[in-house]
Amino acid sequence: MQDYMMSALDWLSSLGYIGIALGLMLEVIPSEIVLGYGGYMISEGSIGFTGAIIAGTIGGTIAQLFLYWLGYFGGRPMLEKYGKFLLINQHHLDLSEKWFRQYGPGVIFSARFIPVVRHAISIPAGIAGMSAIKFTLYTIAAMIPWTVFFLYLGIVLGENWSGIKDIAKPFIIPISILALGGGAVYIMAARKQKNL
Template identity: 35%
Template sequence: MAEWITRTIETLGYLGIALLMFLENLFPPIPSELVMPLAGFTVSQGELSFVPTIAAGVIGTIVGAFPWYYLGKIVGEERIKAWLDRHGRWLTLSSKDLDQSKRWFQRHGKKAVFFCRLVPGVRTLISLPAGLSHMPLPQFVLYSTLGTLGWVMLLTFAGFMLGENYDRVEQYLAPITKLVLLGLVLTLILWIFKRQRDRRGKG
Protein backbone atom coordinates (compact mmCIF):
# COMPACT_ATOMS: atom_id res chain seq x y z
CA MET A 1 0.00 0.00 0.00
CA ALA A 2 2.86 2.36 0.78
CA GLU A 3 4.14 2.10 -2.80
CA TRP A 4 0.68 2.84 -4.21
CA ILE A 5 0.31 5.88 -1.94
CA THR A 6 3.75 7.11 -2.99
CA ARG A 7 2.99 6.70 -6.70
CA THR A 8 -0.36 8.45 -6.32
CA ILE A 9 1.21 11.51 -4.70
CA GLU A 10 4.12 11.57 -7.13
CA THR A 11 1.81 11.30 -10.13
CA LEU A 12 -1.13 13.48 -9.09
CA GLY A 13 0.41 15.86 -6.57
CA TYR A 14 -2.18 17.83 -4.59
CA LEU A 15 -5.04 16.03 -6.32
CA GLY A 16 -3.50 12.72 -5.28
CA ILE A 17 -3.31 13.85 -1.65
CA ALA A 18 -6.96 14.93 -1.71
CA LEU A 19 -7.98 11.64 -3.37
CA LEU A 20 -6.09 9.53 -0.82
CA MET A 21 -7.56 11.42 2.13
CA PHE A 22 -11.02 11.09 0.59
CA LEU A 23 -10.55 7.32 0.30
CA GLU A 24 -9.12 7.17 3.83
CA ASN A 25 -12.49 8.34 5.14
CA LEU A 26 -14.36 5.73 3.13
CA PHE A 27 -11.92 2.88 3.72
CA PRO A 28 -10.12 3.38 7.08
CA PRO A 29 -7.38 0.81 6.27
CA ILE A 30 -5.87 3.54 4.06
CA PRO A 31 -3.93 5.37 6.78
CA SER A 32 -3.74 9.16 6.93
CA GLU A 33 -0.80 8.48 9.25
CA LEU A 34 1.14 7.49 6.15
CA VAL A 35 -0.43 9.74 3.51
CA MET A 36 0.16 13.14 5.11
CA PRO A 37 3.67 12.44 6.50
CA LEU A 38 4.68 11.34 3.00
CA ALA A 39 3.17 14.56 1.67
CA GLY A 40 5.17 16.46 4.29
CA PHE A 41 8.36 14.72 3.18
CA THR A 42 7.56 15.68 -0.41
CA VAL A 43 7.19 19.29 0.74
CA SER A 44 10.62 19.10 2.38
CA GLN A 45 12.04 18.06 -1.01
CA GLY A 46 10.63 21.20 -2.61
CA GLU A 47 8.25 19.28 -4.87
CA LEU A 48 5.10 20.59 -3.15
CA SER A 49 4.21 23.65 -1.07
CA PHE A 50 3.12 23.42 2.55
CA VAL A 51 -0.17 25.37 2.49
CA PRO A 52 -1.66 23.74 -0.65
CA THR A 53 -0.66 20.34 0.75
CA ILE A 54 -2.55 21.04 3.97
CA ALA A 55 -5.54 22.34 1.99
CA ALA A 56 -5.61 19.23 -0.20
CA GLY A 57 -5.56 16.95 2.84
CA VAL A 58 -8.34 18.85 4.59
CA ILE A 59 -10.57 19.09 1.51
CA GLY A 60 -10.19 15.39 0.73
CA THR A 61 -11.05 14.48 4.32
CA ILE A 62 -14.15 16.67 4.51
CA VAL A 63 -15.50 15.47 1.17
CA GLY A 64 -14.86 11.89 2.32
CA ALA A 65 -16.89 12.53 5.48
CA PHE A 66 -20.06 13.37 3.56
CA PRO A 67 -21.01 9.79 2.53
CA TRP A 68 -21.03 8.62 6.17
CA TYR A 69 -22.87 11.76 7.31
CA TYR A 70 -25.58 11.34 4.70
CA LEU A 71 -25.78 7.59 5.34
CA GLY A 72 -26.80 8.42 8.90
CA LYS A 73 -29.43 10.81 7.59
CA ILE A 74 -30.76 8.44 4.92
CA VAL A 75 -30.96 5.34 7.11
CA GLY A 76 -32.86 7.45 9.57
CA GLU A 77 -33.63 7.25 13.23
CA GLU A 78 -36.96 5.44 12.84
CA ARG A 79 -35.45 2.56 10.87
CA ILE A 80 -32.70 2.06 13.41
CA LYS A 81 -35.21 2.25 16.27
CA ALA A 82 -37.38 -0.38 14.61
CA TRP A 83 -34.35 -2.64 14.11
CA LEU A 84 -33.27 -2.19 17.74
CA ASP A 85 -36.76 -3.00 19.03
CA ARG A 86 -36.70 -6.24 16.99
CA HIS A 87 -33.10 -7.35 17.41
CA GLY A 88 -31.44 -5.02 19.90
CA ARG A 89 -31.98 -7.36 22.86
CA TRP A 90 -28.95 -9.33 21.70
CA LEU A 91 -26.89 -6.18 22.31
CA THR A 92 -29.02 -5.15 25.30
CA LEU A 93 -30.01 -2.06 23.33
CA SER A 94 -33.40 -0.55 22.63
CA SER A 95 -34.88 2.47 20.89
CA LYS A 96 -34.80 4.28 24.26
CA ASP A 97 -31.04 3.85 24.35
CA LEU A 98 -30.84 5.44 20.92
CA ASP A 99 -32.87 8.39 22.20
CA GLN A 100 -30.43 8.80 25.09
CA SER A 101 -27.41 8.66 22.81
CA LYS A 102 -29.03 11.17 20.49
CA ARG A 103 -29.62 13.58 23.39
CA TRP A 104 -25.99 13.14 24.45
CA PHE A 105 -24.80 13.93 20.93
CA GLN A 106 -27.04 16.98 20.76
CA ARG A 107 -25.40 18.28 23.93
CA HIS A 108 -21.82 17.40 23.03
CA GLY A 109 -21.93 16.98 19.24
CA LYS A 110 -19.72 19.96 18.40
CA LYS A 111 -16.97 18.87 20.79
CA ALA A 112 -17.37 15.23 19.77
CA VAL A 113 -16.93 15.98 16.07
CA PHE A 114 -13.95 18.27 16.71
CA PHE A 115 -12.02 15.98 19.07
CA CYS A 116 -12.83 12.73 17.28
CA ARG A 117 -11.25 14.19 14.14
CA LEU A 118 -8.02 14.22 16.13
CA VAL A 119 -8.29 10.60 17.28
CA PRO A 120 -6.93 7.76 15.12
CA GLY A 121 -9.39 4.95 14.59
CA VAL A 122 -12.58 6.92 15.20
CA ARG A 123 -12.03 9.89 12.88
CA THR A 124 -14.23 8.38 10.19
CA LEU A 125 -16.93 6.92 12.45
CA ILE A 126 -17.98 10.21 14.05
CA SER A 127 -19.66 11.30 10.79
CA LEU A 128 -22.34 8.60 11.15
CA PRO A 129 -23.87 9.75 14.47
CA ALA A 130 -23.59 13.34 13.27
CA GLY A 131 -25.81 12.50 10.31
CA LEU A 132 -28.09 10.30 12.39
CA SER A 133 -28.61 13.16 14.87
CA HIS A 134 -29.26 15.56 12.00
CA MET A 135 -26.44 17.83 13.08
CA PRO A 136 -26.73 20.95 10.89
CA LEU A 137 -24.44 20.55 7.90
CA PRO A 138 -22.66 23.93 8.40
CA GLN A 139 -21.81 22.94 11.99
CA PHE A 140 -20.64 19.51 10.91
CA VAL A 141 -18.41 20.98 8.22
CA LEU A 142 -17.04 23.69 10.53
CA TYR A 143 -16.05 21.45 13.44
CA SER A 144 -14.88 18.64 11.15
CA THR A 145 -12.69 21.12 9.30
CA LEU A 146 -11.17 22.55 12.49
CA GLY A 147 -10.38 19.12 13.89
CA THR A 148 -9.11 17.84 10.55
CA LEU A 149 -6.92 20.91 10.09
CA GLY A 150 -5.12 20.18 13.35
CA TRP A 151 -4.65 16.50 12.48
CA VAL A 152 -3.45 17.15 8.93
CA MET A 153 -1.05 19.89 9.99
CA LEU A 154 0.44 17.68 12.71
CA LEU A 155 1.06 14.76 10.35
CA THR A 156 2.38 16.94 7.53
CA PHE A 157 4.76 18.82 9.81
CA ALA A 158 5.98 15.54 11.33
CA GLY A 159 6.73 14.18 7.86
CA PHE A 160 8.47 17.44 6.94
CA MET A 161 10.71 17.25 10.02
CA LEU A 162 11.47 13.54 9.79
CA GLY A 163 12.34 13.67 6.09
CA GLU A 164 13.11 10.25 4.65
CA ASN A 165 12.05 8.70 7.97
CA TYR A 166 8.49 9.98 7.51
CA ASP A 167 7.14 6.43 7.80
CA ARG A 168 8.06 6.44 11.50
CA VAL A 169 5.05 8.66 12.15
CA GLU A 170 2.75 5.72 11.51
CA GLN A 171 4.91 3.52 13.75
CA TYR A 172 4.72 6.05 16.58
CA LEU A 173 0.95 6.48 16.25
CA ALA A 174 0.10 2.79 15.84
CA PRO A 175 0.30 2.01 19.61
CA ILE A 176 -1.84 5.08 20.36
CA THR A 177 -4.44 3.96 17.83
CA LYS A 178 -4.57 0.48 19.36
CA LEU A 179 -4.94 1.91 22.87
CA VAL A 180 -7.77 4.20 21.79
CA LEU A 181 -9.64 1.38 20.06
CA LEU A 182 -9.07 -0.94 23.02
CA GLY A 183 -10.41 1.74 25.35
CA LEU A 184 -13.53 2.16 23.23
CA VAL A 185 -14.15 -1.60 23.11
CA LEU A 186 -13.70 -1.94 26.88
CA THR A 187 -16.01 1.01 27.49
CA LEU A 188 -18.67 -0.61 25.30
CA ILE A 189 -18.30 -3.96 27.08
CA LEU A 190 -18.55 -2.32 30.52
CA TRP A 191 -21.59 -0.33 29.44
CA ILE A 192 -23.38 -3.46 28.14
CA PHE A 193 -22.47 -5.35 31.33
CA LYS A 194 -23.83 -2.51 33.49
CA ARG A 195 -27.10 -2.42 31.52
CA GLN A 196 -27.54 -6.17 31.88
CA ARG A 197 -26.91 -5.94 35.65
CA ASP A 198 -29.33 -3.02 36.04
CA ARG A 199 -32.06 -4.87 34.13
CA ARG A 200 -31.60 -7.99 36.25
CA GLY A 201 -31.90 -5.79 39.33
CA LYS A 202 -35.18 -4.31 38.08
CA GLY A 203 -36.46 -7.76 37.20
Protein backbone atom coordinates in the same frame (compact mmCIF):
# COMPACT_ATOMS: atom_id res chain seq x y z
CA MET B 1 5.68 -0.93 4.10
CA GLN B 2 3.38 -3.15 2.02
CA ASP B 3 3.90 -3.05 -1.73
CA TYR B 4 0.27 -2.17 -2.53
CA MET B 5 0.47 0.82 -0.18
CA MET B 6 3.70 2.07 -1.72
CA SER B 7 2.24 1.68 -5.24
CA ALA B 8 -0.86 3.62 -4.19
CA LEU B 9 1.27 6.35 -2.59
CA ASP B 10 3.46 6.62 -5.70
CA TRP B 11 0.34 7.01 -7.83
CA LEU B 12 -1.16 9.59 -5.45
CA SER B 13 2.12 11.53 -5.31
CA SER B 14 2.12 11.76 -9.12
CA LEU B 15 -1.15 13.71 -8.76
CA GLY B 16 0.38 16.24 -6.33
CA TYR B 17 -2.20 18.13 -4.26
CA ILE B 18 -5.10 16.23 -5.83
CA GLY B 19 -3.38 12.99 -4.75
CA ILE B 20 -3.31 14.12 -1.11
CA ALA B 21 -6.98 15.11 -1.24
CA LEU B 22 -7.91 11.81 -2.94
CA GLY B 23 -5.86 9.77 -0.47
CA LEU B 24 -7.75 11.32 2.44
CA MET B 25 -11.11 11.06 0.70
CA LEU B 26 -10.73 7.35 -0.03
CA GLU B 27 -9.18 6.45 3.37
CA VAL B 28 -7.84 3.16 1.95
CA ILE B 29 -4.48 4.18 3.38
CA PRO B 30 -4.58 5.75 6.89
CA SER B 31 -4.57 9.55 6.78
CA GLU B 32 -1.39 9.69 8.92
CA ILE B 33 0.51 7.77 6.21
CA VAL B 34 -0.89 9.88 3.34
CA LEU B 35 -0.05 13.12 5.16
CA GLY B 36 3.36 11.81 6.27
CA TYR B 37 4.16 11.05 2.64
CA GLY B 38 2.82 14.49 1.74
CA GLY B 39 5.30 15.97 4.23
CA TYR B 40 8.07 14.00 2.57
CA MET B 41 6.96 15.43 -0.81
CA ILE B 42 7.16 18.93 0.69
CA SER B 43 10.69 18.22 1.97
CA GLU B 44 11.63 17.13 -1.57
CA GLY B 45 10.21 20.36 -3.00
CA SER B 46 7.59 18.70 -5.22
CA ILE B 47 4.65 20.44 -3.46
CA GLY B 48 4.21 23.40 -1.10
CA PHE B 49 3.19 23.34 2.57
CA THR B 50 0.14 25.65 2.24
CA GLY B 51 -1.24 23.78 -0.78
CA ALA B 52 -0.80 20.46 1.04
CA ILE B 53 -2.70 21.79 4.08
CA ILE B 54 -5.57 22.93 1.84
CA ALA B 55 -5.63 19.62 -0.06
CA GLY B 56 -5.51 17.57 3.16
CA THR B 57 -8.26 19.60 4.80
CA ILE B 58 -10.52 19.38 1.74
CA GLY B 59 -9.93 15.64 1.27
CA GLY B 60 -10.45 14.81 4.94
CA THR B 61 -13.59 16.93 5.15
CA ILE B 62 -15.14 15.39 2.02
CA ALA B 63 -14.47 11.88 3.42
CA GLN B 64 -16.35 12.80 6.61
CA LEU B 65 -19.19 14.49 4.70
CA PHE B 66 -19.65 11.25 2.75
CA LEU B 67 -20.12 9.35 6.05
CA TYR B 68 -22.39 12.11 7.37
CA TRP B 69 -24.67 11.87 4.31
CA LEU B 70 -24.69 8.06 4.55
CA GLY B 71 -25.93 8.39 8.12
CA TYR B 72 -28.39 11.12 7.17
CA PHE B 73 -29.99 9.30 4.26
CA GLY B 74 -29.30 5.64 5.02
CA GLY B 75 -29.49 5.49 8.79
CA ARG B 76 -28.04 2.83 11.02
CA PRO B 77 -29.56 -0.25 9.27
CA MET B 78 -27.80 0.55 5.99
CA LEU B 79 -24.49 1.17 7.77
CA GLU B 80 -24.76 -2.07 9.72
CA LYS B 81 -25.21 -3.85 6.41
CA TYR B 82 -22.59 -2.05 4.30
CA GLY B 83 -20.27 -0.44 6.88
CA LYS B 84 -17.70 -3.22 6.50
CA PHE B 85 -16.95 -1.92 2.99
CA LEU B 86 -16.02 1.42 4.59
CA LEU B 87 -13.90 -0.32 7.27
CA ILE B 88 -16.50 0.62 9.91
CA ASN B 89 -17.73 -2.20 12.13
CA GLN B 90 -20.50 -2.54 14.73
CA HIS B 91 -18.15 -1.54 17.57
CA HIS B 92 -17.20 1.72 15.79
CA LEU B 93 -20.88 2.55 15.28
CA ASP B 94 -21.86 1.75 18.88
CA LEU B 95 -18.99 3.77 20.35
CA SER B 96 -19.44 6.82 18.12
CA GLU B 97 -23.22 6.81 18.64
CA LYS B 98 -22.71 6.69 22.43
CA TRP B 99 -20.26 9.61 22.23
CA PHE B 100 -22.60 11.67 20.09
CA ARG B 101 -25.61 11.02 22.36
CA GLN B 102 -23.56 11.78 25.46
CA TYR B 103 -21.72 14.91 24.31
CA GLY B 104 -23.75 16.31 21.42
CA PRO B 105 -22.56 18.09 18.27
CA GLY B 106 -19.49 19.60 19.98
CA VAL B 107 -17.92 16.15 20.03
CA ILE B 108 -17.49 16.31 16.24
CA PHE B 109 -14.37 18.42 16.71
CA SER B 110 -12.77 16.62 19.67
CA ALA B 111 -13.57 13.09 18.44
CA ARG B 112 -11.46 13.66 15.31
CA PHE B 113 -8.36 13.19 17.48
CA ILE B 114 -9.51 10.00 19.26
CA PRO B 115 -8.57 6.66 17.67
CA VAL B 116 -11.52 4.38 16.73
CA VAL B 117 -14.16 7.10 17.36
CA ARG B 118 -12.76 9.60 14.86
CA HIS B 119 -13.66 7.65 11.72
CA ALA B 120 -17.23 6.81 12.66
CA ILE B 121 -18.39 9.93 14.56
CA SER B 122 -19.77 11.48 11.36
CA ILE B 123 -22.38 8.74 11.04
CA PRO B 124 -24.41 9.48 14.20
CA ALA B 125 -24.21 13.19 13.33
CA GLY B 126 -25.96 12.38 10.05
CA ILE B 127 -28.46 10.02 11.70
CA ALA B 128 -29.30 12.72 14.29
CA GLY B 129 -29.85 15.27 11.49
CA MET B 130 -27.16 17.66 12.72
CA SER B 131 -26.91 20.82 10.59
CA ALA B 132 -24.63 20.08 7.60
CA ILE B 133 -23.07 23.56 7.86
CA LYS B 134 -22.24 23.16 11.56
CA PHE B 135 -20.92 19.64 10.91
CA THR B 136 -18.68 20.89 8.09
CA LEU B 137 -17.29 23.77 10.16
CA TYR B 138 -16.43 21.50 13.12
CA THR B 139 -14.84 18.99 10.76
CA ILE B 140 -12.71 21.63 8.99
CA ALA B 141 -11.64 23.06 12.36
CA ALA B 142 -10.37 19.61 13.37
CA MET B 143 -8.87 18.66 9.99
CA ILE B 144 -6.56 21.69 9.86
CA PRO B 145 -4.44 20.87 12.96
CA TRP B 146 -4.51 17.12 12.12
CA THR B 147 -3.22 17.85 8.60
CA VAL B 148 -0.58 20.36 9.75
CA PHE B 149 0.72 17.98 12.45
CA PHE B 150 1.26 14.98 10.16
CA LEU B 151 2.60 17.05 7.25
CA TYR B 152 5.10 18.63 9.63
CA LEU B 153 6.17 15.22 10.96
CA GLY B 154 6.61 14.02 7.37
CA ILE B 155 8.81 17.04 6.60
CA VAL B 156 10.95 16.45 9.71
CA LEU B 157 11.28 12.73 9.00
CA GLY B 158 12.08 13.24 5.30
CA GLU B 159 13.08 9.91 3.74
CA ASN B 160 12.19 8.15 7.01
CA TRP B 161 8.53 9.27 6.68
CA SER B 162 7.31 5.62 6.68
CA GLY B 163 7.98 5.46 10.45
CA ILE B 164 5.44 8.24 11.06
CA LYS B 165 2.96 6.06 12.99
CA ASP B 166 5.60 5.06 15.54
CA ILE B 167 6.91 8.63 15.84
CA ALA B 168 3.37 10.05 16.21
CA LYS B 169 2.22 7.49 18.81
CA PRO B 170 3.58 9.37 21.89
CA PHE B 171 1.81 12.54 20.69
CA ILE B 172 -1.61 10.99 20.02
CA ILE B 173 -2.53 10.42 23.68
CA PRO B 174 -1.73 14.01 24.81
CA ILE B 175 -3.52 15.36 21.71
CA SER B 176 -6.54 13.14 22.52
CA ILE B 177 -6.55 14.40 26.13
CA LEU B 178 -6.35 18.03 24.94
CA ALA B 179 -9.18 17.40 22.47
CA LEU B 180 -11.30 15.79 25.20
CA GLY B 181 -10.56 18.70 27.52
CA GLY B 182 -11.53 21.17 24.81
CA GLY B 183 -14.69 19.19 24.12
CA ALA B 184 -15.57 19.16 27.84
CA VAL B 185 -15.09 22.96 28.09
CA TYR B 186 -17.32 23.42 25.01
CA ILE B 187 -20.04 21.17 26.48
CA MET B 188 -19.99 22.93 29.86
CA ALA B 189 -20.13 26.35 28.16
CA ALA B 190 -23.00 25.24 25.92
CA ARG B 191 -24.96 23.86 28.89
CA LYS B 192 -24.33 27.03 30.92
CA GLN B 193 -25.54 29.16 27.99
CA LYS B 194 -28.65 26.97 27.68
CA ASN B 195 -29.50 27.46 31.37
CA LEU B 196 -29.22 31.26 31.18
